[in-house]
Amino acid sequence: WGLAWAQAASVVAPILLGVWLLSRAGWGAPSDKLAPAGSVLRAAAPLAVNGGLALLSLRIELIAIFILKGPWEAGLFGAALKLIESLNGIPAALLSGALPSLIREALAGEGRSHQVRSRTAALVAFLGVPAALGMVVQAPGVLRLVAPGYAQAATSLRILAFAIAVLFTNTLLIHALIAVGRADRLPRLTGVRVSLAVLLALALVPTLGGVGAAIGFLVAELVLTALAARACAAAGFPVPVLRPTLLAALLSLPMAAAVGLLRANGPAPAIAAGVVVYALTLLAVWRLGGGVMRPLLTGRRD
16 A cells, blocks of 8 residues: 555656646647647547557566466566566656657658657667666576565566567657657557567467566567568658667677676676676777767768
8 A cells, every 4th residue: 555655646746847847938829829629639549549558568478477377477477577667667758858859850851861860769779778688697686686586587587688678669669650740550550569469478378488478578579669660661750770779789798798797796786887887888989989879879971
């Protein structure tokens, strides 16, 4: 009950902050320039449907394990999934801030640059990929922090960890579709992801348990990546995700090695060392090989 009330009360502060920020900025356009409420709701309906499907997509494997394998395995997988899910707020916050710039780039029409998409894709990759590799290396230690018994879910967490970078990328692609005015595509894309996840869960969970659920989750997210990237390209608003992801993976290798070498000391020192090594790697590459990084961050070749 304490946790439930704490979560309910936690929404009050951001609401009050939002009201205060709006009062400082003014309340917008004159009334004759405001769209009717009905049209606004109709335009937002695809996002509402997609939001429900997105919430469901994070629970399919957990429900399948609970039904097919019982509460013990569901608890193990749920702990691993919650760790991954908690990191998904990072790209959501990042892309919410980048959305106005993405919209302006989308509205530029023919001849528009790729600067915003390139910078945002690079930032998403440089955050998501090292987080994924770090979690792969440190999975047992991170789970032991939750409780010693949860260390049995290390294999599932390692598979789910690769989905961190994919989830970051999918958040970018979804916001790009919203920016270019293709929000109506989102329920279909997420619907395909949900349907595939159900089929994979039914096929893999009975024999592989949590490992099968993790594989199904990762495959479903990868399919969503391919479909969303194709939808962005079809809308004339392609997002360059492959190159920054591969570069981020390459630059994350020293960090992963440092985390692996120090994992016997516990996750906290290993992760701290990994952050330092990754920051130094990025700084060195920027100083010595800025020609590689600059096109990713600016969208320009010069």
